[in-house]
Amino acid sequence: MEFQGKMKKLLILQMVLLAFVFTQGYAEAEVEEVKVLTLEDAVRSAAENNVQVKTQALTLNTLEKSNTFSWNSVSPTANVKGSLAEDFDAGTTSLSVTGTLNVALSANLYTQIRAAKLSYERGQMTYEQTCRLIEKEVRTAFYHLLYEQENLALQKKSLDTKLTQYRNNQEKFRNGQISELDVMTSRVSYEQQKPTVEQAETTFTNDIAAFKQVIGIDQRIPVKLEGSLDEVLSITGISFQSLPERNVPAPDIQDAQKAVEIARNGILSQRFSAYAPSITASYSYGKTNRSNVDDIATTNSLSVGVTIPLDGYLPWSSSAVNIAAKKNELEAAKLTLENTKTSTAVQTENYLRKINLAIAQAASLKANVELAETTYEMTKTAYNYGKTDFLNLLNANDAVLSANVSLKSQAYSLISTILELEYLLGIPFGTIGK
Numbered sequence: 001m002e003f004q005g006k007m008k009k010l011l012i013l014q015m016v017l018l019a020f021v022f023t024q025g026y027a028e029a030e031v032e033e034v035k036v037l038t039l040e041d042a043v044r045s046a047a048e049n050n051v052q053v054k055t056q057a058l059t060l061n062t063l064e065k066s067n068t069f070s071w072n073s074v075s076p077t078a079n080v081k082g083s084l085a086e087d088f089d090a091g092t093t094s095l096s097v098t099g100t101l102n103v104a105l106s107a108n109l110y111t112q113i114r115a116a117k118l119s120y121e122r123g124q125m126t127y128e129q130t131c132r133l134i135e136k137e138v139r140t141a142f143y144h145l146l147y148e149q150e151n152l153a154l155q156k157k158s159l160d161t162k163l164t165q166y167r168n169n170q171e172k173f174r175n176g177q178i179s180e181l182d183v184m185t186s187r188v189s190y191e192q193q194k195p196t197v198e199q200a201e202t203t204f205t206n207d208i209a210a211f212k213q214v215i216g217i218d219q220r221i222p223v224k225l226e227g228s229l230d231e232v233l234s235i236t237g238i239s240f241q242s243l244p245e246r247n248v249p250a251p252d253i254q255d256a257q258k259a260v261e262i263a264r265n266g267i268l269s270q271r272f273s274a275y276a277p278s279i280t281a282s283y284s285y286g287k288t289n290r291s292n293v294d295d296i297a298t299t300n301s302l303s304v305g306v307t308i309p310l311d312g313y314l315p316w317s318s319s320a321v322n323i324a325a326k327k328n329e330l331e332a333a334k335l336t337l338e339n340t341k342t343s344t345a346v347q348t349e350n351y352l353r354k355i356n357l358a359i360a361q362a363a364s365l366k367a368n369v370e371l372a373e374t375t376y377e378m379t380k381t382a383y384n385y386g387k388t389d390f391l392n393l394l395n396a397n398d399a400v401l402s403a404n405v406s407l408k409s410q411a412y413s414l415i416s417t418i419l420e421l422e423y424l425l426g427i428p429f430g431t432i433g434k
Helices: 002-030 039-049 051-068 070-074 109-174 180-215 229-234 251-275 318-384 390-425
Strands: 035-037 077-087 092-105 223-225 278-290 297-307
Touching: 039 051, 039 109, 039 180, 051 070, 051 109, 070 109, 109 180, 109 223, 109 229, 109 251, 109 390, 180 390, 229 390, 251 318, 318 390
Parallel strands: 035 223
Antiparallel strands: 077 092, 092 278, 278 297
8 A cells, every 4th residue: 555655646746747848838839939030031021921011912903904905895795595495376386506706806905905904014013113102101111110229228227327316315315425305305316207108118119019000020029129220320411313313204204194194095085986997797607496497597697887986076976075084084183294394303302401400400419418417417426526416416317318219200390301201212222322
């Protein structure tokens, strides 16, 4: 019995150990490795996984098929008809099978083919712009997350500084060097900083989750952003002449130009429909077998027809009105094109002014950061020697935090404006300011 008891205890111990090993292995399997994410990694992931890009690709695929088979209006249509008839009074049965082949040729076949081609070309432009829009949004979001990440680091650094100062003040108070009021003030300042850090952490976590959704990364995978806003602050002044050269107009202008081509093709198509003849041809072949007739009857016929529309020559007809409407659509498309050219030029100048202003402001904020840091160090030294009160030291520390946050915010504003300009002009992202 004693031996059995020992064996039972040993078996239970083995089962516990196996369960522990299995649990540990499962827990380790559940822990995902942190994914280091650079800006280019995020852009590449969005290009492959973004839902909006995939949806636009499906739309483009439909337009491509329509363009490939745009000639199918002249494709012959064929059908076979069979019938069985029973005449009960005459006592006869009739069985017939007839095949028919129809062909229709309209004068606006050319415009139909060209319309499909123009729609496909415009679809390609829309797809490219969708890809660029997503890339711009991903780059902007990435830099915003960098700002939030660096802001969180600054807030945590300020919190650590205030905690250190609070502990130092406790020690100084015990040594009789400062008043209890300074200790209480440093504690309140430290406690007030905590919610700010927590809020920054919550915002950053939420924005990271939204960013994962945009670029198509599993929410369970933890990510770490690799990059810094400091490289943005090295950008110098930008002029119109320094922009990268392009052999094609801006995307919005290209789209407006394509709209003019489509409108011209629409007028031509409407004119063909109003003035040009259309041709139809039909061939029919069939066999009919009647029970009271020995021979099988054969049907073999060909018919060709030509239709010449005359309504287009009447100024009050619907065809003439439709032609006039298409002409107005063309004029509207031309006006839109000219307005788009002007608007693009105005927006370009506006973005350049905003960029250069942001660069100048960033330079000023850099100097402000240096001043705030120097002031804090001098105030800290003075406070340690009892030459100033704690409130001045606290204000100096807050000034350092505020100056650094303002500088990072300005860097994000600068890069966001540059991305908007690159998107407007169709310039590859990341080329302005290089």
